[in-house]
Amino acid sequence: DAIRNIAAEFLAANGFHECMGLSLSNSQYYIGPDALQPVAKESLVFVHNTANQGLDCMRPTLLFGGLEIIEHNQNRQNPNLRLFEFGKTYSGPLPAATVAPSGPPSIASDRREIYRLAVYLTGAHSPESWQPESKSMVDFYTLKAFVQNLLARLGVSGFQETVVEEHPFQMALRYHRGPKELVTVGQVQPAIVRKMNIKSPVFFADFNFDNILAALASGKIHFQELNKFPVVRRDLAMVLDRAVTFAEIQQLANKTAKKLLKETNLFDVFEDEQKIGAGKKSYAVSFLFEDTEKTLKDKEIDALMQQLQQAFEQKLQASIRK
Structure with missing residues (x-):
């Protein structure tokens, strides 16, 4: 009750x-x-x-x-x-x-x-x-x-x-x-x-x-200290087959950068056959990274984003929009 x-x-x-x-x-x-x-x-x-x-x-x-x-x-x-x-x-x-x-x-x-x-x-x-x-x-x-x-x-x-x-x-x-x-x-x-x-x-x-x-x-209740180091955000736009779901993107992102990736969010969807092709859609996705032990450096984030881009291109046949 x-x-x-x-x-x-x-x-x-x-x-x-x-x-x-x-x-x-x-x-x-x-x-x-x-x-x-x-x-x-x-x-x-x-x-x-x-x-x-x-x-x-x-x-x-x-x-x-x-x-x-x-x-x-x-x-x-x-x-x-x-x-x-x-x-x-x-x-x-x-x-x-x-x-x-x-x-x-x-x-x-x-x-x-x-x-x-x-x-x-x-x-x-x-x-x-x-x-x-x-x-x-x-x-x-x-x-x-x-x-x-x-x-x-x-x-x-x-x-x-x-x-x-x-x-x-x-x-x-x-x-x-x-x-x-x-x-x-x-x-x-x-x-x-x-x-x-x-x-x-x-x-x-x-x-x-x-x-x-x-x-x-x-289950047991666990308490965790609030992170005192800043969260870093990076955005990525990609063109995908219409059949690809955001859940697949989330799962692949978590698998690729699970140690430092805190959150993945979809903030824009675009479809236009004339601009990106038939059967395609464009997703704009944000990634939030954090480390509980230190402040993340740009080169670390850049390396993670490169890994994510390669994973999306190879596993989901995504085309990264520059």
Whole structure:
């Protein structure tokens, strides 16, 4: 409860409202010709609900309860929403040696419950006003920042990032420790949003809170002295194939200069077939270097940047823009 309260207080302090959906859901979301998030029928836990036949299964995800709440609010002139919900999801028997998104291979079981946290973001950054900033809309990076800050607030670290393409996301980033999912954050597929009669893009973070609690229970808190030596920044612009992701650049940079590289950030993206060619894009990336024992010299940074450039050219077929 203490960890849950920390997460809830963090989200509430950042303008999110807690909601509570039903544990029951409509199986037509998951099976049938019009399924929005198709799953195997055997994985659903059905209930005999004579009072409401539209609620005929236990929810396998928190997503659709949240989308129903968003639709309800938008229909009542409340378009800008920041919501979160804690709750369990339910699934039926899984075959032996099935690799589930939440963890390693599992043995066959009759029922499976996972405690989750769902976070939803849609609409504008701020309430409507005469200021131009009020018209800017939230996006993937808005929610990603909240997710990263929440993980930091909870003290969760040492995780990996993987770009994933799977239902119900159009684009998503998964934070995990090995095979254990911590959270997946991304944009809900526009087709799902349209079917739910929602008028703006929806961004959704799906936390496996059981795995987060397990990670915190097994971890130790470490304190580190603040670095008294200055951080050095270098920028690099490169032309890449459109298929190359920023995550690949980050991973290669960390592998190449892991001892002194503190942070890698993408601050500009440019695409123009006439100027840089078809199927290409230009990334402007910043690199922050630091040494905890001494002030870095220009020749050290130049050598590191040369190593990074060579790695990008050889591994990612990048063309460095001078």
